[in-house]
Amino acid sequence: MGRFLDDAQVAAYRHDGYASPFRAVPAVQAEHWRRELERTTGAFDAAFPKQPGRRYASSRMKPYLLFRWAAEMVRNPAVLDAVEDLVGPDILVYHTTLWWKPAGSEAFVPWHQDGTYFGLAPHEHVTAWVALTPSTPESGCVTILPGTQRQGQLPHVDKPDPAIMLSRGQTVAAEVDAAAGVPIPLQPGEFSLHDTLVLHGSAPNRSAHDRIGLGISYIPARCYHTGPTRLSATLVRGENRYDHFDLEPEPQADMDAAAVAAHLDSIGRFWRASELMPEMSLVH
Numbered sequence: 675m676g677r678f679l680d681d682a683q684v685a686a687y688r689h690d691g692y693a694s695p696f697r698a699v700p701a702v703q704a705e706h707w708r709r710e711l712e713r714t715t716g717a718f719d720a721a722f723p724k725q726p727g728r729r730y731a732s733s734r735m736k737p738y739l740l741f742r743w744a745a746e747m748v749r750n751p752a753v754l755d756a757v758e759d760l761v762g763p764d765i766l767v768y769h770t771t772l773w774w775k776p777a778g779s780e781a782f783v784p785w786h787q788d789g790t791y792f793g794l795a796p797h798e799h800v801t802a803w804v805a806l807t808p809s810t811p812e813s814g815c816v817t818i819l820p821g822t823q824r825q826g827q828l829p830h831v832d833k834p835d836p837a838i839m840l841s842r843g844q845t846v847a848a849e850v851d852a853a854a855g856v857p858i859p860l861q862p863g864e865f866s867l868h869d870t871l872v873l874h875g876s877a878p879n880r881s882a883h884d885r886i887g888l889g890i891s892y893i894p895a896r897c898y899h900t901g902p903t904r905l906s907a908t909l910v911r912g913e914n915r916y917d918h919f920d921l922e923p924e925p926q927a928d929m930d931a932a933a934v935a936a937h938l939d940s941i942g943r944f945w946r947a948s949e950l951m952p953e954m955s956l957v958h
């Protein structure tokens with residue numbers, strides 16, 4: 675018996691490849707995190723400006739290594755209880771992406787499977803998408819193609835398009851029945867869970883407000899990276915009993931020197947891994 679999800683919810687996740695919505699924190703806490711997010715990412719971007727044509731350690735990747743609000747989010751007890759019901763008690767954060775879709779933006783996410791670009795085995799990774807603003811069909815919420823995880827890993831192609839929020843425009847190469855898509859709306863402080871192989875994407879933001887959420891990639895400690903690079907991850911529950919990853923430190927203060935160094939080290943390992951495994955993406 676689960677600690678957060680009931681048997682029917684676990685069964686629905688296994689069958690459909692997702693489960694939603696669940697509450698992580700009250701809306702007022704989500705609003706506090708959103709304000710902190712805007713303050714801290716602004717400060718980071720000013721201190722470490724993007725250098726065109728060069729790789730840079732974006733605060734949109736693994737923000738939980740830089741900022742206290744994100745460190746708290748990836749350790750949220752309700753989210754971890756739900757993830758534990760799906761993958762067991764030893765849980766690592768492998769990756770995290772800040773999905774910030776500005777008001778009225780054409781940015782979108784094409785149909786894809788997360789597992790394609792993570793270089794992980796077995797395919798047990800779960801994404802928790804935690805909303806910090808309303809995420810609705812109008813604002814371009816995540817849309818799932820239920821049951822598609824049962825097709826296994828599908829081929830993807832790169833489709834360079836500046837409006838695509840994935841680093842290389844990675845898109846599933848198979849025929850997709852978009853009409854079968856199920857939008858998963860969330861209110862601030864709510865979260866959804868989706869399987870690493872379920873096809874999903876999201877449309878442009880047609881609303882007057884930014885749509886912001888944190889996509890947290892949780893893995894059971896038994897998962898390993900299939901490439902030769904030793905990657906790092908954060909232990910958030912249980913034990914790192916398989917030692918497949920070096921453990922990352924928790925930031926003690928926003929963007930302090932140790933946090934910036936740990937973030938750069940972790941992202942740098944991803945860069946190296948992606949060079950050795952070209953199918954990996956840096957962002958997603």
Ligand SMILES: O=C(O)CCC(=O)C(=O)O
Pocket residue numbers: 773783788801803814815816874875876887889
């Ligand atoms: O936030 C989005 O629009 C896409 C999210 C996504 O692809 C993911 O969390 O895996």
